[in-house]
Amino acid sequence: MAEMVKTRIRKNDIVQIVAGSGSGLVKSDTTADRGKRGKVLEVDRAKNRAKVQGLKMVFRHLRQSKDPQKPGGGRVEKEAFIALPNLMLVCPKCDEATRTGVRLEKQERTGGKIKTQRIRVCKKCGGDIAVRD
Template sequence: MANIKKGDLVQVISGPSQARGGDRGKQGRVIEVDAAKNRVVVEGVNFVTKHLRVGQTDRGTKTGGIETHEAPIHVSNVALVDPKTKKPTRVGFRVEKNADGRTVRVRYAKKSGEDL
């Protein structure tokens, strides 16, 4: 079971600080997870510019130019945000029984920040 899933609120915990033009400390939702490469795409974090070749659509409008979008970052550089304290935290797993009586693993946020 993965620690970070699509839709989770995460915070960047490594790299240059925002004062130096980096993304450390920024929070955002996970847009995409690449489990094979251990990478995640977080909205509003790690913007890169992409140059697109100029072309034409069927209607004759021009396409192309320079666009910016989020690039993937390694999953070890982000931490799940605790919904109560809004601070980065570690993830634990609990084994519980659901309504059907099946045993399932449930993610939960461990203590974070000054709670320790």
């Protein structure tokens, strides 16, 4: 039984879809995109899900509109939300989908104040995984 790991996925992270490899509790509606990677566009913490660029694309059908600003009907491809447990962070150093740990790093600020930063660490290669803003 896999342990529950608190997801630390943030916006702009590169993630991989791992649907189906988990506990089976997660509805795997992402099977078609399994193994694919993309950049996180948006994280919805409240609902534990995220949108990933180019993954789990859905078509939204548009109605014909009289508004000249929005001509035509047709369909538009958009990203749909993916449950966070179906996503795994890709380590920028070893290029593997990995679980992350956290390393505490104390930084001395000017004035002698010590600030502790939580830095995500790849459990495979031990490298830091920086948050990209």
